[in-house]
Amino acid sequence: QVQLVESGGGLVQAGGSLRLSCAASGRTSSSGAMGWFRQAPGKEREFVASINWSGGRTDYADFVKGRFTISRDNAKNTVYLQMNSLKPEDTAVYYCAARPTWNSNTYYSPAAYYYWGQGTQATVSS
Numbered sequence: 001q002v003q004l005v006e007s008g009g010g011l012v013q014a015g016g017s018l019r020l021s022c023a024a025s026g027r028t029s030s031s032g033a034m035g036w037f038r039q040a041p042g043k044e045r046e047f048v049a050s051i052n053w054s055g056g057r058t059d060y061a062d063f064v065k066g067r068f069t070i071s072r073d074n075a076k077n078t079v080y081l082q083m084n085s086l087k088p089e090d091t092a093v094y095y096c097a098a099r100p101t102w103n104s105n106t107y108y109s110p111a112a113y114y115y116w117g118q119g120t121q122a123t124v125s126s
Contacts, residue, residue, distance in 0.1 A: 002026045002115040004096045009120030012086055018122055020081040022096030030114065033102035034072060034079040037110055038092035039119075045095070045110050049081060052102035059107055064090075086124045093119040 008020040024031045035050040049060045049070040058070050069082040079096060097113035106112035 002028060002030050002098050004031075004098060004115055004117035006094065006096045006117045006120040009094060009122045011123045011125065014086060014088055014124055014126050016086050016124070017082070017084045018086065020083065020094055020096075020120060020122070022079045022081075022117060024077040024079070024098060028077045030100045031077070031098035033099045033107065034070075035097045035099075035107065035113055036070060036079075036081045037095045037097060038090075038122075039095070040092040043092075047108040047110070048094070050102070050107040051079065057102060061108075083122070086122075088124045088126045091123050093121050095119045 003025045005023045006020060008018060012018055032053040036048040037045050038048050039045040047061050048064055049068055051058045051070045051072055055072050067085045072079045096117040098115040099113045
C-alpha cells in the first residue's frame with residue numbers, strides 16, 4: 001500500500017503561482033510512476049501531468065504545457081507540481097496518484113493508477 005498526501009493548494013489571483021506537493025509513504029517502491037489529475041465541479045477527473053521514477057520522462061496535458069512543471073525528489077518520496085500563470089479555469093481539486101511503473105499507453109488514464117491522495121483545492125480568482 002502507498003499513502004499519498006497532497007498539500008500546497010489555496011486561493012490565488014489569475015496570473016499567480018502555486019506549488020503543490022505530494023508526499024508518499026508506505027510501500028513507496030509501488031510509486032514508480034506518479035501523476036497529477038484534477039477535477040472541477042461537474043466535470044470528470046482529467047490528466048494534468050505525469051513523471052516516471054527517474055524524472056527523465058514527463059508528460060503534460062496540452063492545456064498546461066509551458067505553465068506547469070512536474071518534478072520529484074525520490075530521497076523525500078515527494079512529487080511536486082509547480083503551477084505558474086494560473087487561470088480561473090485551473091480551479092479544481094488536484095489529486096496525486098501513483099502506480100508501480102510508467103506506461104506509455106496509460107499514463108494519462110486515471111484508471112491506470114492504483115493509489116490516490118485525498119486532493120487539495122486550488123482556486124484561481126479573476
